[in-house]
Each structure stands twice: as structure tokens, then as C-alpha cells.
Amino acid sequence: MANDEPSVGSSGGNPTVAALICAAGAGARTGFAEPKQYRDLGGGQPMLTETARVFLAHPRIAHLRIVIGEGQLGRYEEAIAPLRGSRKLGPPATGGATRQASVRAGLAALAGTPPDIVLIHDAARPFASAALIERAIEAAAATGGATPGAPVTDTICFVTDTGARGETLDRARARLLQTPQAFRYAELVAAHERAAAEGRDDFTDDGALFAWAGHEVAMFDGEARNVKLTTPDQFDDALLRRAGAAFLAQGDLRTGSGFDVHAFGPGDHVMLGGVRVPHEFGLVGHSDADVALHALTDAILGALADGDIGAHFPPSDPAWKGAASDQFMADAVRRVRAAGGAVAHLDLTIIGESPKIGPHREAIRTRIAEIAGMPLGRVAVKATTTERLGFAGRREGLAALASATIRLPFREGFEP
Incomplete structure (x- = not known):
């Protein structure tokens, strides 16, 4: 992704993707005094x-655009305050009845800037994973419209007019429909x-509307953890613990370090962590010389x-001359996920x-959290000087030191 304001128009071979989060409901079924999308999930963060x-x-x-209800602007502004640093977040839209x-x-x-693909997601599903979003994008790009579905594990039956148990359904053919649902924007x-x-x-979901309009809606794998929080009991601590179980189960904990240096040269800005920072000099390098992202990538x-x-990105290769370093770090993250x-x-x-x-x-x-596809609370950025000692102290360039902690599943034959 470019380091300037993200484009939401066509990008040739790679479709541009926007997301809509539906947060306009009153959440009446929860019985809470306020709409459920603004309820604290723990740690002072609304859903x-x-x-x-x-x-x-x-x-x-x-x-990203969030659709809010009439009269909810104040609560919305409080909720998105921790996210204001993101250039992806546009102003809210006001929903309907x-x-x-x-x-x-x-x-x-x-x-105004239509994307190629749009994802529609419920605010009440806070546990969707990056992998689920990736599957949604790929499914829409391939088919035009797709919805995630999770296998049904409970026995399901109809209820008769008198409230008695009726016909049992074949759960092997049933799926629990979820969001994000993904579509080609113009067709939706x-x-x-x-x-x-x-x-x-x-229509209560966009997959049904899309099918009614004559399109086939593909199915892709949903996630059991991607539940929709609707009733008061779903907001308890047990649910939050279960939501993190898959992450904590990855017991192979590893750390790595990275270091990079670039000298100052002609220019009016430096790239640091994917952010353009005004400066009297630029940094010299084969790519955009972003010392922060280079250190993090390593x-x-x-x-x-x-x-x-x-x-992976040799400086002798002209393909990387002047390249934005966010793609280097994104590739490293992709390798972790592939493992x-x-x-x-x-x-x-x-x-x-x-x-x-x-x-x-x-x-x-x-910006680093965006590139890595991880929560902001898991990214630390600090700065220091060398008390005017060495090349950095003489203002000849910048250096960056980074560490990364990753979790991998234990492989067969590996003793923890």
C-alpha cells in the first residue's frame, strides 16, 4: 500500500478493498441501557x-466507513478516539431504520472513490480474524459475492405450531451465516x-439481497469464534477468554531482532515506520530507506x-529501487502466517x-499495526539519541533497533 492517503479506486491487477461496519442498531435484544456496539468488552474498549x-x-x-445510528455521533466519537491515527478511517455515515x-x-x-470490493461486517462481531478477512476478499474477487459460513455442531429442528419438536434438519448441509460478507462494489x-x-x-443480510438480484453467492469458511454478541450472557468473561484461546494455543514462542542504518542525503523528508516525516534531509538507500521498517522486517x-x-529483497535487484518498505514488512508477516x-x-x-x-x-x-495486521496495543515505538556521540550524534544518519515476538504452532517431533 502506498504511504500517501490510501486510494479506493481501481488498481489494476490488485483489487482495492473497502469495508463497511454496520453499527446503527439500538441493540434492544441485549437489554442494555445503551446500544451494544458501545459496550465495554474489557480494558475500557467498546465493542x-x-x-x-x-x-x-x-x-x-x-x-473503512462505519455506519452509525441517528443521535449516536457523540458515542461514536468516543469509541473511535483510539483509532484516529489511521488514515484508512473515513467519516461515519448515518444509517436508516x-x-x-x-x-x-x-x-x-x-x-466518491468506489472500491473494487466491499466487505460488509456487523459491529457486534468483534472476534473476526485477519485470515477470515483475507478469505472474504479472495472469495469476492473470484466469484463476485460470497458469505462466510460456519459448520453447525448442534442438532437443529423445526418447532411445530404447538411449540413441540418437529422435523430434525440435516446439519451437514446447514451453515451459520456470518460476516464479513464480500461483494464486487458496483454489483452490490x-x-x-x-x-x-x-x-x-x-433483507436482513446482503447475501440474501445479492442472491435475490440474480447473483450466485459463494460460501467460504467462517470461524466458530466469529460470534455475534446479542444477548447479555455473551458479554461475560468466559467468551472473551475463548476468543483468545486459538492465539494462546500457539505455544512455540520466538523472538527476533533487527538493526538498520541509513545515511542522510538530499531531500525534504524521511520515511519512518511507513510515515512521511518532514526533515531537512532525506535518507539514502536503494528502496525508500525506511530504517524502522527495515529493522522490523529483519x-x-x-x-x-x-x-x-x-x-528476500536484494538491493542489487532494480525492482526494489525506490520501493516502499511496507511491502517488505508485509511479506515477512505473510511468511509468519503461512507457517x-x-x-x-x-x-x-x-x-x-x-x-x-x-x-x-x-x-x-x-501504520506499523496496519502493515502487520495486528492490534495497536501490540506495537511499541520509542526514540533515543546517542548523546551526540557517533554518526547519529553527528546528525549523519538514523538507525533503528527492533525486536519481534511471534507465536508458531508446535510441530510434530518438537519438544517444548
């Missing part, structure tokens, strides 16, 4: 904050416009025991007399 963070952190999501009307309002909000907009023109306002590759940045693992924590120290990092710290943290 909407956690849901939005997952999408903002995904490297393939270029833009039904979910269908709210989605249509969100789609209209994207019309056309389906919504047709439904509005014909007075159909009773730290992740080191934890994975998979070479270093030069092995069945996850990046658990990133710690970065930027070393130099100038520029001052403090004013840019949160933007750098946010």
Missing part, C-alpha cells in the same frame, strides 16, 4: 473499537438500488529463522538526534 481495529489493521483494507437501509447509506458514502450497489426501486426493504524474519531482508503463526508483539527504537519522533509516534505505531 465497536475492537471490531474496527481488526479491519484497520488488515493490510489489504484501504478504507433497517440494516438494509444502513448498508445502502454506507455504500453511498463510498461512491446495483442490487441495493433495484431493491429500493421495487420496495423491498426486508526482526520478524529472524524470529521465523527465514533469512534477512537482503535475502500457521501470528506476530504477537513488535518493539521499535529509532536512534538519532533529529527529526523528533514524539509528534509522529502514534502515526508510526498505527
